[in-house]
Each structure stands twice: as C-alpha cells, then as structure tokens.
Amino acid sequence: MVKRYNSEKIKQLVFKIYQAYGFSNEDSEKVAATLLYTDLHGIESHGVQRLAMYDHFIQNGKIRVQSKPEIIKETDVSAVVDAHFGLGQLNGIYSMEVAIQKAKEHGVGIVTTKNSGHYGIAGFYANLAATAGLIGMSSTNSRPAMVPTHAMKAFIGTNPIGFAMPAKPHPFIFDAATSTVPQGKIEVYRKLEKDLPAFWVAKNGTEPVTSHTDKKDLDLLRDPDANVALTPLGGVAEETGSHKGFGLGIIVEIFTSILSLGNISTEISPENLEVGPCQSFVAIDPAIFGDKEQIIERFSAYLQDIRHLPAVPGKTIYVHGDKEALAYENAKKYGIEIDDRTLEEITAIAKRLHVSTSEYLN
Known part of the structure; x- marks a missing residue:
C-alpha cells in the first residue's frame, strides 16, 4: 500500500538519520534536500526509497x-x-x-x-x-x-x-x-x-x-x-x-x-x-x-509552441519538466508517496540509529 506523508517531516527525519550516521549538520541537510527533491517531483525510485541501499553501503x-x-x-x-x-x-x-x-x-x-x-x-x-x-x-x-x-x-x-x-x-x-x-x-x-x-x-x-x-x-x-x-x-x-x-x-x-x-x-x-x-x-x-534573457525567452516560446500543438484526443502534451512541476505542487499540498515496504525499511534504519520516528510519520 502507498500512503502520503508530509514532505517537511520526512525531510527532517532523513536529516536526523544522516546526523546519526555521523554526517555534519550541513551535509545531512544537503542529503535530505536532495532525496526529498526527488520524491517531491514524483520520481519515487530515487528518493527515500534509496535509504536502504545507502544504509547498506554506509555499514559495509x-x-x-x-x-x-x-x-x-x-x-x-x-x-x-x-x-x-x-x-x-x-x-x-x-x-x-x-x-x-x-x-x-x-x-x-x-x-x-x-x-x-x-x-x-x-x-x-x-x-x-x-x-x-x-x-x-x-x-x-x-x-x-x-x-x-x-x-x-x-x-x-x-x-x-x-x-x-x-x-x-x-x-x-x-x-x-x-x-x-x-x-x-x-x-x-x-x-x-x-x-x-x-x-x-x-x-x-x-x-x-x-x-x-x-x-x-x-x-x-x-x-x-x-x-x-x-x-x-x-x-x-x-x-x-x-x-x-x-x-x-x-x-x-x-x-x-x-x-x-x-x-x-x-x-x-x-x-x-x-x-x-x-x-x-x-x-x-x-x-x-x-543575450541570455533573449535566449531564455526564445526557448520558453519554443516550448509553449510545443505545448499548444494539437493533441491526441484525451491526451495532454507535456514538455520535460512539466510533469515534475505538477507533481511538486501536488506533493507539497498532499504529501509525498511512500509505499509500506519502504516505510518499514526507513523505520528499521531509524530504530537501529536510535532516531525516533513518531513525530515524523503521522
């Protein structure tokens, strides 16, 4: 089963986990921001789902x-x-x-x-x-x-x-x-x-x-x-x-x-x-x-032309970055998606490192 969780709370939990490994506060913040950026943009394969793999590599x-x-x-x-x-x-x-x-x-x-x-x-x-x-x-x-x-x-x-x-x-x-x-x-x-x-x-x-x-x-x-x-x-x-x-x-x-x-x-x-x-x-x-601004304006207009092309019935034309922007808005509003097995992995890592999860997973 997949459930949604508050992204800021999960980010703080990841921060605490990396602190517990021995990373500095600055580095722990960078890692948490990177992983949550991924989940917030709808790429669940490379977000907090990866904590278990990194945990294994840190341990060995x-x-x-x-x-x-x-x-x-x-x-x-x-x-x-x-x-x-x-x-x-x-x-x-x-x-x-x-x-x-x-x-x-x-x-x-x-x-x-x-x-x-x-x-x-x-x-x-x-x-x-x-x-x-x-x-x-x-x-x-x-x-x-x-x-x-x-x-x-x-x-x-x-x-x-x-x-x-x-x-x-x-x-x-x-x-x-x-x-x-x-x-x-x-x-x-x-x-x-x-x-x-x-x-x-x-x-x-x-x-x-x-x-x-x-x-x-x-x-x-x-x-x-x-x-x-x-x-x-x-x-x-x-x-x-x-x-x-x-x-x-x-x-x-x-x-x-x-x-x-x-x-x-x-x-x-x-x-x-x-x-x-x-x-x-x-x-x-x-x-x-x-001129940088002219180049960016021209590129932006080009992308808009693509978005406004006639679309297959029932479909929307997206250019790269559109879906991620929509996923970000949705995740910030409703939370990021985490499946039960990944949640179990995160909880087990936190427990072993003596990091409390109760305030972050409700």
Whole structure:
C-alpha cells in the first residue's frame, strides 16, 4: 500500500538519520534536500526509497562518512574530482558547484568525478545549474545493468543523462536512463507487486521478463554474469532503436569513467569497496552565445509552441519538466508517496540509529 506523508517531516527525519550516521549538520541537510527533491517531483525510485541501499553501503564501508571530495586536476574550464568514496549526493553537489563557478567565470565548466557513490537522479544536479541561470548537464555510470544490442548479458550501467535549461514558467529538465528504465523502477514495481511491461528486462538477450513473481530471474538483475539484464532504450532489436540507447550509454561512459580515468561499469560492484561509480557535471552560460534573457525567452516560446500543438484526443502534451512541476505542487499540498515496504525499511534504519520516528510519520 502507498500512503502520503508530509514532505517537511520526512525531510527532517532523513536529516536526523544522516546526523546519526555521523554526517555534519550541513551535509545531512544537503542529503535530505536532495532525496526529498526527488520524491517531491514524483520520481519515487530515487528518493527515500534509496535509504536502504545507502544504509547498506554506509555499514559495509563502501560509503565513507568522513570522506571529502578533492580536485586532483584542474584548468580554468575543467576539473577532475576524486570523491574518496563519500556519499554520492555530497560529491555531486560539490562537483556541480565547481562547474557552475567555472561557467560563471569562463563561460563553461566541465567536471568529471571518480570514486563516488550512487548520487540519485542526474536531473537534480543539472537543475542546480539551471537555478543559477545556466545550462546544466550531468551523468553517471553504474555497475553493469544494461545488455548491449545483440549481447547475452549486461555490460553497461543504466548510465542516465540529466539536462536542464532555464525557461518560463519553470526550467526544462530532461532526466532519463539510457536503459529503457532505471533499476530503481524495477525495485518499485516489485515492492508494489506489479508486473513489468514487456522488454524492460530481457533474458538471453531477447526474451522478455515481465512477471513480478519471477523472483529467480529478477534477482539476477544484480548479477553481471547472469543472462538477465535491463534493455537499452529502444528494446532488444535495432529495428526498434536498441542501438541508440546502447550508444548513449557508451557516451555517458566516456564523460564519466574514461575522462576521469576512473572505473568503467564492469569494474564496479557492491562487494568491492575500492571501486565506485564516476560522474560528470557540465555548466554552460548561455551568455557566451548572445543575450541570455533573449535566449531564455526564445526557448520558453519554443516550448509553449510545443505545448499548444494539437493533441491526441484525451491526451495532454507535456514538455520535460512539466510533469515534475505538477507533481511538486501536488506533493507539497498532499504529501509525498511512500509505499509500506519502504516505510518499514526507513523505520528499521531509524530504530537501529536510535532516531525516533513518531513525530515524523503521522
């Protein structure tokens, strides 16, 4: 069952939990804000649903509470950051802030970060740049999850791409895995006991896995040596565009692990505590191309033209960021959605850390 909870109370609970781990007040606030941003915008796969995974990594030492990101190579417009296995959200905020500062000073800022951790949604970091009046992009690699076109097992991560640009009435925000869906979406469907649409998951390269009760196959999604994997955006065949998602996943790998000389997807595993995902952060000042306000006004008018196109009967045309803006208004008014199993996970973590939940979950 899914219920709604007051977002400010849940944010405060997450803050208390991260305080209890030993994170500073400032860092705990950043983590809570990042996770609640995700739930408030209707992306429940990467919000507080992820607390259990982060808890596991903190306990086994893959996430190191006291680690701080460090610039190890730098130019006026670029930097390489070693995150030293700190929490992904904190590494991501730090790295995008470096990119934003460089873009404000030199027009462009590009940062690639290695030895990081799972950082949530790519769009959050892209939107940090948009909020600063800049164009933002972010991406991350991950452990193998996606099967390349015509292959039999996973080799590439879900490797999402986030892009954001200032616009009216709200920023344009595109955020998507290069696989058909992210791993977190599968986890949410399994918690809700919902069957999967065809070709979110494939077995032996071409056979769809759809039943949420097929525990044996779905459990193998986390095994890089298994024959079960997420499909690339476009499915399993070139005729439906599988090669496009596959190619986009490789491009993400270039901007994250290859340029940082960090770990590629196949080198990342939850068991190996000395390897972590890599990320990229880009900020671009539109002013290097012309009058910034005119560019934003032109882009905003372009998006409005799309929204006003004739729509299929019974459907609404949304551009990227519209649904998230609506979800945000709804969640602020009625609360964020949390399923019972995720709530049980959060409650168990809080109990172990001696954090009271009674005042936050009513």
